[in-house]
Amino acid sequence: xxxxxQKLHNESSxxxxxPLITTRIQLKGYGASQYQARIITxxxxxxxVNKRSYTYAVSDVISSTRIIxxxxxxxxxxxxxxxxxxxxxxNRLDNVVNVPFIQGTDPQLSQVSKELFKKxxxxxxxxxxxxxxxxxxxxxxx
Numbered sequence: 001x002x003x004x005x006q007k008l009h010n011e012s013s014x015x016x017x018x019p020l021i022t023t024r025i026q027l028k029g030y031g032a033s034q035y036q037a038r039i040i041t042x043x044x045x046x047x048x049v050n051k052r053s054y055t056y057a058v059s060d061v062i063s064s065t066r067i068i069x070x071x072x073x074x075x076x077x078x079x080x081x082x083x084x085x086x087x088x089x090x091n092r093l094d095n096v097v098n099v100p101f102i103q104g105t106d107p108q109l110s111q112v113s114k115e116l117f118k119k120x121x122x123x124x125x126x127x128x129x130x131x132x133x134x135x136x137x138x139x140x141x142x
Contacts, residue, residue, distance in 0.1 A: 020058040020092060022132070023050060027061070028142050029135030030088045031081050040064050040085075062089050088135070092128045 027037040044064055046054035065086045069079065 021047065021050070021055040022058050022061055022089065022092075023053040023055055023136065023139075025053055025139035026132055026135045027085060028139035029137065030085045030139075032085050033081075036078070036081065036085075040068065058089055058092055062086065062093075065089070088131070092132060 024034075024037040024041055027040060028034065032040065040061060041054070041056055041064070044056050044060050047057055048055045065082055068074070069082055069086070074082070
């Protein structure tokens with residue numbers, strides 16, 4: 001059983017406790033230049049170090065990118081790159097609102113719907129984690 005399948009079957013380890021972090025290398029993998037990655041992370045305080053790279057909270061990087069995008073003097077190509085980076089970072093956040101599943105009808109169907117929703121959320125989390133790893137690999141090769 002591979003690592004992801006094992007994590008999917010292991011219900012005792014909560015996914016939400018893992019901090020969402022990113023590095024300048026990942027930002028480069030998402031399409032930022034070295035300069036853009038530095039400008040995005042320059043006003044931020046690193047929350048840790050991972051393999052000789054400073055790590056930053058994804059939410060802080062998102063807010064920093066939005067502040068940079070507010071500048072009206074940014075060239076259109078740079079704006080498109082920053083918007084693509086912002087989209088990639090927003091996809092990493094699990095901003096999911098819990099919906100009350102089928103209240104008042106079949107309780108067994110409601111339970112199955114809740115379990116399916118939980119599994120889909122878990123799978124989406126692992127996919128975004130894999131995309132972050134791909135961005136790190138791309139950033140290292142640039």
